Amino acid sequence: MGKAQWVPTMFVRLLRLPDEVRNRYDLSSHRVAVHGAAPCPPETKRAVLDWWGPIVHEYYGSSEGYGRTTIGPHEWRERPGSVGRPAGSTVHVADADGRPLGPGEVGAVWFARPGAAEPQRRPDGTADLAATPGWGTAGDLGHVDADGYLYLDGRSGHTIITGGVNVYPREVEDVLLPHPEVADAAVVGLPDPEFGERVVAVVVPAADTDRTGLADRLVAHCRARLAGFKTPREVRLVESLPRSVAGKVRMGELRASLVPEPAGSRPWS
Structure with a gap:
């Protein structure tokens, strides 16, 4: 099998298999498992890591290509629920008026491509991030920790x-x-x-x-x-x-x- 891509629904269904079915197969050729596309409950991911070992990697990003984050199995064990740190681009969390938010504060998740312009901020700190060249969002809500790891909390419209x-x-x-x-x-x-x-x-x-x-x-x-x-x-x-x-x-x-x-x-x- 080598490398395979998964979505969390597949994990849930596999974990529901009886032990005699799960233990029937040799998974040694499964070297890398990558998942994304939808949120994965921490309890589910922890169970998959316990079963498959430290081969499960996660990514998060927008289809528009503004940026993405990645996290490996060992990092995730230390920060369960995180979707990782940005790869290439930078990630920012802002309130509804574009003001930057600090660690632990929930707001809109924005990516800035390499070389993106700096937002033009008004005296009160607000900015039109959507109009800033190189900046984009998929409409997700999240927060970062003190080390810059991103956690998703939902979608703004939901x-x-x-x-x-x-x-x-x-x-x-x-x-x-x-x-x-x-x-x-x-x-x-x-x-x-x-x-x-x-x-x-x-x-x-x-x-x-x-x-x-x-x-x-x-x-x-x-x-x-x-x-x-x-x-x-x-x-x-x-x-x-x-x-x-x-x-x-x-x-x-x-x-x-x-x-x-x-x-x-x-x-x-």
């Missing part, structure tokens, strides 16, 4: 604001996806008359899962691992999620498919 508090769907998805009764999952915000938006988990149950009480079990699973305001107030069970060929959920199509629940249903308390 942030759920519930009761005035931001919820990043990726954090909830990272809790749901490793659950043995979940084959696939995405988290969205739907209108709520009290909180503005409510957190809704859209879940594809794993094969042979007993769906009776599954929503309750998944809510309890999230509640034990997340703050209350991040815990899904609804769980919708579906047969599949609309994904692109690159493995990314087509969020617009997913939201359009989420018709209101029948009268008499209630969100989770």
Whole structure:
């Protein structure tokens, strides 16, 4: 096999195989595994590293080619959840007005190509980064640590604001996806008359899962691992999620498919 490229959904499905199946094959020829295209839950990646060894490498970048980051297996063990440091370009995190943010602060992730112009900043520090030659963003939200390693928190258009508090769907998805009764999952915000938006988990149950009480079990699973305001107030069970060929959920199509629940249903308390 040598070198192979993967997406996180493949990891999840492989990890669900029975031990007798996983142990049946000689993986010694699998020397390098590369993954990207979609976020990978840290628990899933850690399990793959435990199984395959230190051969799993990750990349993140925009299809427009502004820049990318990479991280190797040993680095990732030290900084679980990171997508690495920039390769060639530079990475910057900024607020909605273009002001640079410091380590640990969540904002828009921007790349600047080598030789890119410096942003023209106003006296208050704001800048039009989109108009700055050589700068670009894919619309992702993230933060960097003190050593310049990038962590992704979600996408700017996908942030759920519930009761005035931001919820990043990726954090909830990272809790749901490793659950043995979940084959696939995405988290969205739907209108709520009290909180503005409510957190809704859209879940594809794993094969042979007993769906009776599954929503309750998944809510309890999230509640034990997340703050209350991040815990899904609804769980919708579906047969599949609309994904692109690159493995990314087509969020617009997913939201359009989420018709209101029948009268008499209630969100989770």
